[in-house]
Amino acid sequence: MCEKRIRKIKKGSHLARLREARRLQRLQWLASPTPAEEAPAPSAPVPVPVPQAAVDKATQNRVILELAWKTIALMQKNRLIQQKIVALQKETSEFVASVMSNPENRRRYLEHVRLYGAGLITLQPTEGARNFPLKIEPKD
Numbered sequence: 001m002c003e004k005r006i007r008k009i010k011k012g013s014h015l016a017r018l019r020e021a022r023r024l025q026r027l028q029w030l031a032s033p034t035p036a037e038e039a040p041a042p043s044a045p046v047p048v049p050v051p052q053a054a055v056d057k058a059t060q061n062r063v064i065l066e067l068a069w070k071t072i073a074l075m076q077k078n079r080l081i082q083q084k085i086v087a088l089q090k091e092t093s094e095f096v097a098s099v100m101s102n103p104e105n106r107r108r109y110l111e112h113v114r115l116y117g118a119g120l121i122t123l124q125p126t127e128g129a130r131n132f133p134l135k136i137e138p139k140d
Contacts, residue, residue: 015073026066030059 099105 015077019070019073023066026062030062 100109
């Protein structure tokens with residue numbers, strides 16, 4: 001593996017570091033006391049305790065929001081990976097077509113198939129075979 005790739009793996013992706021920083025900010029925000037809790041004024045009335053159900057609801061909402069953000073990030077990452085896969089498939093098909101356009105390569109391949117009975121790869125599409133174009137999501 002090249003040195004750049006190792007360094008990138010060790011550092012982590014930019015999106016992962018950004019996500020981790022935001023997660024830590026949210027945790028610090030949840031743990032930090034509110035201004036009323038920090039220094040209550042001596043003449044101020046005692047704050048009314050918030051029911052436990054309301055606190056749990058707020059925590060649940062934060063957890064749901066965090067899960068939604070993670071889901072969105074994963075969907076974007078999945079879309080990018082899918083686009084790279086489609087591009088790689090196209091590049092591979094073009095490469096195989098260019099290699100097989102050489103008569104010497106075609107002759108060697110057909111000889112190999114005759115000798116070893118290897119899995120026959122059709123060089124010309126059959127009448128029944130249809131190549132349906134892949135659907136690619138539009139870029140946002």
